[in-house]
Amino acid sequence: MIVAEQKSLNEIKQLVGAAKNVLVVGCGTCVTVCFAGGSREAAILASSLRMASKLEGGPKAVSDVTVQRQCEWEYLDEIAEQVKEAELVVSLGCGIGVQAIAEHFPETWVVPGLNTSFLGLPTEQGIWMERCAACGDCVLGLTGGICPIARCSKSLLNGPCGGSVDGHCEIDPEVPCAWQLIYDRLSSMGKLEFMTEIQPVKNWRTSRDGGPRRIVRNDLRLAAEEE
C-alpha cells in the first residue's frame, strides 16, 4: 500500500490560509488502512480546523467527505458538487489523490493534508516499513523476495557494504540490513549464486530517472473502443 502521514495541524492551517469555506476529502483505500487519511481522519481534521478557526476569531465552514479512491475520475465525479461549492479543498489522499483532484477540478485550489511517505506495509501494530521503490525492473525473483533497491540504504546490487552490523544498517539500529536478510534467505535455500556473481550496473531508465513514467496497454484501449 501507499503509506502516508498527516502533516501537522499548523502546516495545514497555513496551507488553508484565509479560505472560509473548506472541504476536507478523505480517501477510502491505502491511506485509510494506514490511519492517515480515511473518513475518520477527515472528520477529525475538519473538526480541528473548525475549532482552531473559532478560537482564532475567524470561524470557517469546514466539512468533510471521503471517496473510495481519489485516484479514479469516477469516484471524484461523485463529489463534484461539494468540491465546486468549496473555496479550498484539503486532500487527505496521497500525492496522487491531490493531483487527481487538481486535474479533475481545474477551478478549485487543492492543498495536501498528508505527506506521502513510501510503498510499504505494517510490520506490526503501529509500525510501517518501506518495501518497494517502484524502480520498474523487479529483481525480487533473484534476491529471495527482499528488495535491495528499496531496503538497502545505498540501493546496492553487490552488497552488503562494510556498514552491516549485527543484522542492522549502520544508519539506524532500527533499520534491518537488507543484504543480511538476503544473505540469510539465499544461503538457507542454497541459492547464494546471486550474491557471489557480479550483478551488473542497473538500468535506471525504468525508474524515475527516465522521467515521469507512462504505461500504454493497447489491448485495453482497443477493448474500450469496441465497447
Added chain:
Amino acid sequence: MAANASGNGYLSGSNLERVLRAGHFAVTGELGPPQNADGEVIRKKAALLKGYVDAVNITDNQTAIVRMSSIGAGTIVVQEGLEPVIQMTCRDRNRLAMQSDLLGAYALGMRNVLCLTGDHQTFGNHPNSKNVFDMDSTQLVQMMVHMRDEKVFQNGEAFKGPEPRFFVGAAESPFAHPVEFRPLRLAKKVKAGANFIQTQLVYDIKAFEAFMEKVRALGIHKETYILAGVGPLKSPGMAKYMIENVPGILIPEDMVKRMSQAGAPWAGKSKDELTKDDKKARSNAWQQEGIQICIELIQQLQKIEGVAGVHIMAIEWEEAVKPLVEGAGLYPRPIVANPVEEVA
C-alpha cells in the same frame, strides 16, 4: 598475476604497482584533505609522508563531510613528488561524472584509484542531501577495468584516443557482517578486476588470520595484492569509541588494557587534578604505546601468507607514519625503475 598488452607488462606503471609486482612488502598511507581551500595543508602532509609510503590514499569526502576533492588534492600530491591513490565513492556521482573525473585524474598524472561505496550521507555534515549510488563499488571496479583493458566507456562505446590506465583497488571489511560472506565478497571484487585490496583497520590478528585462511582457500591472494589496514591508537578512549561505534572493528581487550596501562602514572586522578603538562605527558605516553602496538601488528601481518603490504590509516596524525615505517623495519622504501621513464 596477469600482465597486460601495453608493452611494458604493467597495467598502469604506478609506483604502487611496480613495488608490489617486484615482490616488496608495500606501504600505503592516507591523507585527508582539509575542509577548506588551503593547498598548503596538503603540501605539509605530503612532506611528512614522502619517502615513507609507496603511495598515499586521498580520501573522498570521508564520513560524508565536504572536503577538498580527492582529485584536486591528489594533483597537489603529484606536484610534491608523492604518488596518490585517488579514493572514489559512489555516493556523490553518477556514472557520467565518475568517468569524466577518471579521465581528468589520469590526465593530471594520477595512476591508482580505490573504489568505494561511500559512507551514507546521514553521517556527514550535509545529511539533507540526495545521494546517488548509480553504481556500487564492485561495478565501479568493473567499469574502470573495462575502460583500461577493453578501452570502452561504461556504455560500451570505444575510446577515440588514449584510455585511462589505472591500477584499480577495492576495499574489504573482513569483520563486518555477515562475516562468513566477507571472503566471498572479496573474491567477487577480485573477479571484477580489483588489482589491489585495502582492508578496514585490523587490530585482532587472530581474527584476521582466520579471514586470510579463507581468502587463501579461495586462491584470491594469488590474483590480487592484499594490503592490511592498520592504524595507531591515540588513546584508550579512541579504542573504546571504535569498538562501540565503527562497524567491522575488532580490538582485543588486551590491547585496550595495554593502552590504559600506558597512562597508569596519571590514572585515578580527576581532570582538575591534572595540569596541562600532565595531560600532555599522558597523551604522549598513550601515543607512544599506540605506535608500538601498531609496529607489532605490522610485523605480525608481514608473516601472514597472502598479505602483500600494509595500508596505514593515521589520519590527522601523519607524523606517526615515519616512526611506524621505521619501527617496522620498512624504511627506506624500495625504488623500482619505471619502464615508461626509462624508455623516454
